[in-house]
Amino acid sequence: MSQYPNPSLIEEVKKILADEMEDDTEDQIMMLLEQWQMHHTTSSSNMHPRSRRYYDRERGVGHVRLFNDYFADNPVYPSHIFRQQFRMRRELFLRIVKSITNHSEFFRMRIDAAGKKGLSPLQKITSAIRLLAYGAPADQLDEYIRMGETTTIECLSQFCRCVIDIYGAQYLRRPNANDVEHLLNLHSERHGFLGMLGSIDCMHWQWRNCPMAWKGQFARGDQGSPTIMLEAVASADLWIWHAFFGVVGSNNDINVLNQSPLFNDVLQGYAPDVQFMVNGTQFSKGYYLADDIYPEWATFVKSFSSPRDPKRIKFKQMQETARKDVERAFGVLQSRWAIVRGPARFWHRAKLKDIMYTCIILHNMIVKDEGDAIRNWDADDDDPTIPVTQGLAENFQYYLQRNAELCDREVHHQLRSDLVEHIWERFGGNNNEN
Structure with missing residues (x-):
């Protein structure tokens, strides 16, 4: 019962106060006030104290x-x-x-x-x-x-x-020297691509409880609802080597790449050395297989859109087959942890980020426990501490030089041409890819 007076009683009091023609107005007011006091006392005695309910769940x-x-x-x-x-x-x-x-x-x-x-x-x-x-x-x-x-x-x-x-x-580390050697051997034996470190792609995670004020920047026309993006690099054994999560879903893969720390170690000169030879040409940077949206950089190998030459057709078939490693990793991640497959029901981006990284860590732990993932990891093999410098022109020049080498289109086309010849020489026109 409510602790407030009955609305009908209040209205009746107002009516009597407005009526000045009756002689017994004062008596009626006193009687109504006594009724309200009795009603209020009864309501207060029947109210339960507001306390948290306890359930003995055993x-x-x-x-x-x-x-x-x-x-x-x-x-x-x-x-x-x-x-x-x-x-x-x-x-x-x-x-x-x-x-x-x-x-x-x-x-x-x-x-x-x-x-x-x-x-x-x-x-x-x-x-x-x-x-x-x-x-x-x-x-x-x-x-x-x-x-x-x-x-x-x-x-x-x-x-x-x-x-x-x-x-x-x-389990979220960047590849160290031992990891790089394993990845090069793994992809050379399994896919035939010399110098390959993995495959890169992006995945959308639907955000059901995205705040209304943010829906415009998190929604994209081809998705139909707000999403948050994950950029990942996966190897043939489904280990996810790089994970960058939290970019708004209105971006595409290039926008995510521009914000990603994927090549920070390369630009700062702390990445493990990668040396390999393809078709008689020496290369000094490992690469990732990517789809057509990624730029023509020296560290990306893309397929051909509409090849007619038999060599290029074979290369397109092999490249797209090997690039499915990251798609398989996304599929296994979502099948194993259904929380990242369905719409996210939390409100805060920080909590969603923790959930995504936790699922990736557990995924890699299971891959290591059950598969043929990297086993030669040691805590002492962590990335070296980057020294803090104050505007040294020499270091900045080296940074610009490494950035130019990273985005070199000529190296990109030269590497792809040499890989076309290597794939054709190794597999030829055979349908067997092993």
């Missing part, structure tokens, strides 16, 4: 059920079901749980003010993995994991930050 029951289903010595669900539900092997998941629990106090089991045990690390991290894997609403996990909606969202945010802090340096 969190311990949820932990026991989760443990018996997947982590006991004889679990209900075997290993292949675990991998299907968690997108990774049990051993990898437990390593992640251990690392995150040691890193963050949030994921440890704590005792609340009432003396009850809180949620276990398995419950918290499982809820985050399930949100990433299925892209489901947060309240869907309440019945099984016994966790509320707001707590589930908080677990997801904390999980993403922990994964980036712990594993970002290793």
